[in-house]
Amino acid sequence: MFGAIAFGAVFLVVGLVLAGVSVSFLADAERAPGTVVALEWRNDDSGASRKATQNDKPAAYPVVEFTSADGTPRTFRSSTGSNPPSYEKGERVEVLYRADSPENARINGFASLWLLPLIFGGIGLVIGGIGTAVAVVGRRRSRG
Template sequence: MEVAEVQKQYIRELLIKGRKIEAIKYLRTNFDLTLRDAKRLAELIDEDIADDEYIKRPGPFSGGGVAILTIVFGLVGVIMLGVAIHLYTSNRSFVREAEQTVAIVVSNPSQPVFEYEINGQTYTYYSNVESDPPSYSMGEEVPIYVNPSNPNDVLINTFMDRWFLISLLGGMGVIFLGVSMLVFFAARAR
């Protein structure tokens, strides 16, 4: 089998540009070679190419855009997970040391005001969470945790007050970190 100089040069250019698969396909179709023989011939031609002749195509991380995006997504994910873990641990330690009691909604169910009693003294807690429609109704009893050393320090024992922010930040953190890792490994596989 004889390869003309023009054909060899074309194959060489494909290899220099990093298009080895196209070079093998060209050899198979134009010279009726098996895949193994076409690959072997392409590798022989490739051996004659000096390292400095190869055209270095910019990889997905060389331009900076994808790399920066991957790093930013990863950092945002790690920060969100860190905040979620911090909230969970501080929430857990607060509940461990707190006294559990029942508070009663005394006004404005959409941004409720709670009254509760600790050691025979009545306290008022103004919720900073507002909802429409209201989450509570007037006179509703709600379980709460109260810091015994500071009875004004309260944690309402509902999903929205205890777990919603932790779940949201943790879930978003996992998603951001997952996307970052997927993009990173997909870019490396190329």
Template structure:
């Protein structure tokens, strides 16, 4: 295999993977935007910090009262060590009144973490692949 063939394959694979990750990041971004456009806002309380599996990553468990007056409990989507929240802390909650279990804490990590990670990784892969592919158009 020649160097030229290697860089075509390498660039194609990296640009392809990057494109997929960028598309996923954009999908997460659009999902969050549409959620925010229809979400109701209320205040909730962190009632527990759940440790998943045997890791030291803590996820906040929040309780709030929905627009129908019913209490709702949900677990945050992003965990951290040390915990980002403390038990008893009041937090702003965003939720769909028709599906209050889909609630999220209003924070950058809870809302935009997925989109940021996928778009960032996708951008790096796409850039590496793109540079590799574009370099093949240089005159030898």
């Protein structure tokens, strides 16, 4: 039980830290219009742990061009891909970036800002909650 609670707590903390990073990024971010100029299709290989299933489908990662506040044209590849693609070539998007590091831009979208915090936080809540419930029920049974 303790292992499940600890595992869940670690995932929940990671989710909260990632959410904090997104909130901090949003607080300091500049905004600029951008255009998806390409979709980069690639497989998410995770080495030896990769299983040969329907998850072998490649994901589309948008490549976005925008002009930062200093007038410099910039291009970045989103770190969030999907299949089917979330964006189409030529689609206009809002770009968020920090003035001191415009190369680390993100598309202003749910997945690029909140997907990882929700996944980690959700897994943490579920596993930690199950571990806590099992521990509480076990403790009540041992007393009764």
